Amino acid sequence: MSGSFSLDWFDPAVKSSHSLQKGLDRVLLQEEAKLQFVRCLKLALAHPVPQSADRLTLLHAEIRRMSLTLQERLGMLTVDRPQAWFRHSPSIERATRATDLYEEPIFLRFEASRASSIRHLLPELWKQRQLSCDVYDPGASLWGRLLGFNRQLARINQLASPFSDIFLEELPEEIPDELRSPALLLFAKQVAELMQACQRELGACFERLWQASEAFLAKQHTQYVAECARQQQEQNEQRRQRQGADSGKDWASTSLDEALHFMNFRSLPDRDSLRQAYRTLAQRLHPDAGGSAEHFQRLSRHYETILKALGTKSARAPY
Secondary structure: OOOOOOOOOOHHHHOOOOOHHHHHHHHHHHHHHHHHHHHHHHHHHOOOOOOOOOHHHHHHHHHHHHHHHHHHHHHHOOOOOHHHHHOOOHHHHHOOOHHHOOOOOOOOOOOHHHHHHHHHHHHHHHHHOOOOOOOOOOOOOHHHHHHHHHHHHHHHHEOOOOOOOOEHHHOOOOOOHHHOOHHHHHHHHHHHHHHHHHHHHHHHHHHHHHHHHHHHHHHHHHHHHHHHHHHHHHHHHHHHHHHHHHHHHHHHOOOHHHHHHHOOOOOOOOHHHHHHHHHHHHHHHOHHHOOOHHHHHHHHHHHHHHHHHOOOOOOOOOO
C-alpha cells in the first residue's frame, strides 16, 4: 500500500473530529494493531530456543549447506559406485567445512515402478509444499530435507491471522498505512530480501537435485533394462538346454517297433532295404522338399535305431 504515515503515535486522538473518548479509543486500536503485527512477525521469525538466531537466518544457513552438499557430492553419485556418495576424500576430511555436508542418499534401491512414481510426485510435492504422500515418502534422503526446507519456508513466509494475507516476501509494500514507520519499512525490507534469497537458493537446489536425479534414474533404468535382458537370455538358454536334454532322452528311448512302424517295415529288414526306405522317406520329409524338420529328425533317429538292431555301426544317413 502507498500513503503517508505519522511518527506521532498520539496523532489520531488529536485529529479526531469525534469525542475525546472516541479519539482515545482510536489510539488504542491503532497501537494494539501495531502490537499484534509485531507479534505476528515474531511468531513467524523468532526461534523458541533462547539465544538462538531467528528461524529465517537458520533456514538460510541450512539451504546454503544443502547447496554446498549438492555441489560437492552430486558428482560422486554414480550407478556403478553409489556408495561413493558417503566417502570423504582426505582433502575434504581435513577441510574446515567437512561437517557442513549432508550424507543422505537421493534414492533407495531402484525399482522401475517406484522411479516412475518419483518422477511424477516430486514436482507436485514441491508445488504443494508437502513432505510426502501415500505413494512416496522420501524419508531422510536429500529430497526429504529439501522438501522439508520448502515447507518451513512457506510457513515462515505467511503471517498469522489477522495478517494472513501478508507474506514476508511482499514486504514492505503490503504493510498497512496505519502501521508504517521508517524503521518498520527498513526492517521489513531486510526481511523480504532474506526471504527472497532463501527462495532463490532453495529453487536452485531443487533444479540441481532434480537434474541429477533424472540422470541417475535414467542410468539406473538403462542398467535395469540390460539386467532384465540378460536374465531373459539366461532363461532362454536354460530352456533350450532342457529341450535338448529332453530331445536326447527321446532319442535314447526310441523303440525298435516304433522305428519299424515309422519306416513301414513289418519285421527287421536287411541293410539295403533299410537304405532304400530311408532315401524314399527322406525325399518326402526333408524340409527342402516341403517336409518338416521335426519329421526329418525323427526319420534319422529311427534309421539309427534299426541300424543298431541290425548290429551295424552307426553310419551317416544315405541322403
